[in-house]
Amino acid sequence: MDEQRDEPPTAPDPGQPGEGAHPSVPDGGPTPPGPAGDAPSSPVGAPGPTSSRVSVVAEQPPRPAPPEGASEQEYAFHSYRVYPSGRPDAVEFIDVYKSFGRANILRGLNMGLPEGMVSMIIGPSGTGKSVCIKHMVGLLYPDRGDILVHGQSVPNMPDDELFEMRKKFGLLFQDGALFGSMNLYDNVAFPLRQHTEKGEDEVEDIVMRRLGEVGLASAREKMPNELSGGMRKRAGFARALVLEPDILLFDEPDSGLDPVRTALLGELIIEIHRDMMDEAKAKGKEHLPTFAVVTHDIMSARRVADYINVLWMGRIVEAGPAEDMLNSDNPFIRQFLAGESQGPLAMD
Numbered sequence: 001m002d003e004q005r006d007e008p009p010t011a012p013d014p015g016q017p018g019e020g021a022h023p024s025v026p027d028g029g030p031t032p033p034g035p036a037g038d039a040p041s042s043p044v045g046a047p048g049p050t051s052s053r054v055s056v057v058a059e060q061p062p063r064p065a066p067p068e069g070a071s072e073q074e075y076a077f078h079s080y081r082v083y084p085s086g087r088p089d090a091v092e093f094i095d096v097y098k099s100f101g102r103a104n105i106l107r108g109l110n111m112g113l114p115e116g117m118v119s120m121i122i123g124p125s126g127t128g129k130s131v132c133i134k135h136m137v138g139l140l141y142p143d144r145g146d147i148l149v150h151g152q153s154v155p156n157m158p159d160d161e162l163f164e165m166r167k168k169f170g171l172l173f174q175d176g177a178l179f180g181s182m183n184l185y186d187n188v189a190f191p192l193r194q195h196t197e198k199g200e201d202e203v204e205d206i207v208m209r210r211l212g213e214v215g216l217a218s219a220r221e222k223m224p225n226e227l228s229g230g231m232r233k234r235a236g237f238a239r240a241l242v243l244e245p246d247i248l249l250f251d252e253p254d255s256g257l258d259p260v261r262t263a264l265l266g267e268l269i270i271e272i273h274r275d276m277m278d279e280a281k282a283k284g285k286e287h288l289p290t291f292a293v294v295t296h297d298i299m300s301a302r303r304v305a306d307y308i309n310v311l312w313m314g315r316i317v318e319a320g321p322a323e324d325m326l327n328s329d330n331p332f333i334r335q336f337l338a339g340e341s342q343g344p345l346a347m348d
């Protein structure tokens, strides 16, 4: 929120092989484990007797080298496996690096948020989840790499396009980030009054519909400081919805809530996503609604997620539809998604 836009990104280095082109080609080009130099494009049905099977399988990209200064062992649990979602990605991180001073936060991040799904980005505290969100909306710029939203490069957007692009997003911050001087109704109406030409009657219809959805219709006159933490989050949710965003980002929607409120909020997220999917299909919208929920609450992730990205040490350990992830045989993923203290992940 109080973030300053960073300096503009350095232009992609044209001399770098594979730079920004495809997530499967990490910087520096490590030696792939398979036979080198094999063209990955030989057609499946080609009768070439000498062609290797590698080219046919070409599903998982070669294992990337660890980031500079890190050992292969530190990334031993990063299988980099991505179980297919069957959908295009609404948001895509391609080899993204971001450091603050000496702290290397994103270290060659490749991550996708499939369109029309509720995705979770989970990872231990301080791994850079909020930093990811800020990259998606152009509040932070990568040192290297690219972030695509509906196929368009965010770091390369001129300011006017960036402002337009941000209208695709609804953002829900940890505390709801309501304006303290406005009552609930005016808070939720704010984006409509700011960004649309709608008359007050229409604004009221929309605001009351959204407040109703989050169970706050009767609290419309209340000031933010009269609301509980859970109510503030729901109010923030209502406000994030009024402009009918294609992509809704929730940063720790569950922080500070008791388990029951957390579960209810999770249900609300699922319900509203379902309604928005129906609406998007009925209206024939170009993009299906994509939700990305950032959390370190594993229980929420298990309940709410269609798709799970596990972020650790600046890269995705493994990602995929929730069922695949919950059945993963990766010990790190198993430990992490089960919330167990025994396993490779230790407190440090």
Ligand SMILES: Nc1ncnc2c1ncn2[C@@H]1O[C@H](COP(=O)(O)OP(=O)(O)OP(=O)(O)O)[C@@H](O)[C@H]1O
Binding pocket: 100, 103, 105, 123, 124, 125, 126, 127, 128, 129, 130, 131, 132, 252, 295, 296
């Ligand atoms: N603007 C900034 N300047 C300097 N350091 C920053 C900045 N933003 C984030 N960081 C650092 O980057 C790291 C990742 O921060 P981030 O807020 O993304 O973590 P997180 O995964 O969201 O953690 P949590 O689950 O606790 O919210 C932290 O060490 C943080 O101090």
Ligand SMILES: [Mg+2]
Binding pocket: 129, 130, 131, 251, 252
């Ligand atoms: Mg955070």
